[in-house]
Amino acid sequence: MSEQSMPQDTGATGPVHDVAVLGGGSFGTAMAKVLGENGHRVHFWMRGEAQAEEIRTTRVNSRYMPGIELAGDIQPTTDLADAVSKAEIVFVAIPSKAFRAVIRENCDKFRDDQIVVSLTKGIEEHGFKLMSEILQEEIPRCRIGVLSGPNLAGEIVNRDLTATVIAAKDPDVRRAVQDLLGCEYFRVYANVDVYGVELAGALKNIYAIVAGLASALEMGENAKAMLITRGLAEMSRFAVSLGANPMTFMGLAGVGDLIVTCTSSKSRNYRVGYAVGQGQNLDDAVAELGQVAEGIYTLKLVKEKAEAIGIYMPLVRGLYEILYDNASIRAVINSLMMSVQNSDVEFILPRTISQ
Ligand SMILES: NC(=O)C1=CN([C@@H]2O[C@H](COP(=O)(O)OP(=O)(O)OC[C@H]3O[C@@H](n4cnc5c(N)ncnc54)[C@H](OP(=O)(O)O)[C@@H]3O)[C@@H](O)[C@H]2O)C=CC1
Numbered sequence: 001m002s003e004q005s006m007p008q009d010t011g012a013t014g015p016v017h018d019v020a021v022l023g024g025g026s027f028g029t030a031m032a033k034v035l036g037e038n039g040h041r042v043h044f045w046m047r048g049e050a051q052a053e054e055i056r057t058t059r060v061n062s063r064y065m066p067g068i069e070l071a072g073d074i075q076p077t078t079d080l081a082d083a084v085s086k087a088e089i090v091f092v093a094i095p096s097k098a099f100r101a102v103i104r105e106n107c108d109k110f111r112d113d114q115i116v117v118s119l120t121k122g123i124e125e126h127g128f129k130l131m132s133e134i135l136q137e138e139i140p141r142c143r144i145g146v147l148s149g150p151n152l153a154g155e156i157v158n159r160d161l162t163a164t165v166i167a168a169k170d171p172d173v174r175r176a177v178q179d180l181l182g183c184e185y186f187r188v189y190a191n192v193d194v195y196g197v198e199l200a201g202a203l204k205n206i207y208a209i210v211a212g213l214a215s216a217l218e219m220g221e222n223a224k225a226m227l228i229t230r231g232l233a234e235m236s237r238f239a240v241s242l243g244a245n246p247m248t249f250m251g252l253a254g255v256g257d258l259i260v261t262c263t264s265s266k267s268r269n270y271r272v273g274y275a276v277g278q279g280q281n282l283d284d285a286v287a288e289l290g291q292v293a294e295g296i297y298t299l300k301l302v303k304e305k306a307e308a309i310g311i312y313m314p315l316v317r318g319l320y321e322i323l324y325d326n327a328s329i330r331a332v333i334n335s336l337m338m339s340v341q342n343s344d345v346e347f348i349l350p351r352t353i354s355q
């Protein structure tokens with residue numbers, strides 16, 4: 001086994017903590033790296049023994065973060081119970097489709113009052129549950145938080161300047177996560193609107209697909225701005241109807257994350273949209289990506305939910321028709337452009353005209 005690298009100087013201060021990161025994909029790896037560089041002992045759980053052994057011996061997760069060395073005391077493991085039992089705080093970066101199954105199977109391993117933070121930006125298929133709601137149901141004795149924001153994993157591992165949001169009702173959870181993760185290249189802002197922060201992270205993936213599609217079709221810069229801004233209007237209309245605070249969408253987890261994923265080909269959701277815009281079919285685009293693009297699933301769930309509760313979401317409906325009903329992209333664009341012209345900011349001038 002190679003000698004473990006020493007942590008780099010990140011400007012982080014404070015005592016060393018034992019933390020667990022569950023999920024060995026791109027984002028789990030990025031967060032494990034920040035925590036390791038900040039000097040903490042990271043119990044890094046993944047399901048593949050070959051992957052754990054590779055990280056143990058080479059300090060590299062070659063499938064998800066090729067060429068990136070994981071410095072510090074990062075201990076890869078396939079023993080989830082061991083990782084959770086050693087940790088004061090647990091971060092969960094498991095795609096939404098597998099999230100409940102992994103937590104439920106191990107729910108007795110979590111301790112009373114242990115802090116558990118979801119990093120996942122998705123929605124559960126049955127019941128429209130967000131990940132914090134799943135945690136609340138499966139491990140109600142734990143203290144729960146949600147981390148979300150403009151956080152491309154590939155930039156964080158390069159120590160590019162990044163900010164994120166920790167949302168939790170409990171101020172101790174917010175402070176603990178700020179202390180653990182904050183450093184000279186990673187800033188952690190706080191919010192109490194857990195539902196809004198979490199829903200924003202899931203919803204923006206839909207508009208990243210739309211933006212990728214628009215970019216492939218070379219629609220121009222005005223169109224890009226229109227899509228991002230109307231996407232923001234649409235996602236906040238939907239979230240507010242479900243109880244989120246509209247002001248959350250002015251912050252990093254709302255407009256911040258929307259901007260980064262709608263303008264960068266580093267976003268997997270954007271890349272899927274771009275591929276479809278170039279004529280590739282959805283299944284091939286997802287297979288070629290080889291990583292999770294949560295927006296594909298979120299789109300279906302949000303379209304159904306919006307219809308059920310009567311919320312006007314023309315971009316969601318248009319994208320759904322393109323991806324799942326084989327509608328012509330041009331016909332959908334034309335229908336969106338020729339639909340009723342509504343008010344700009346609905347919190348100033350209500351959208352009085354119904355669809
Ligand atoms: N990447 C990013 O920039 C960011 C991602 N996120 C969110 O983080 C979440 C995770 O995404 P990310 O890490 O990027 O995804 P990746 O596609 O990079 O990796 C997925 C990870 O999940 C694991 N996994 C898949 N199914 C299961 C299962 N049934 N049980 C256990 N583990 C499983 C995979 O394991 P295996 O390799 O064995 O298949 C892999 O480690 C998503 O919700 C995403 O939206 C949030 C912010 C930024």
Ligand SMILES: O=C(CO)COP(=O)(O)O
Pocket residue numbers: 121149150151152153205208257260261266267268269270292293294
């Ligand atoms: O959520 C992200 C950045 O904030 C990552 O987006 P993608 O999943 O589209 O890569």
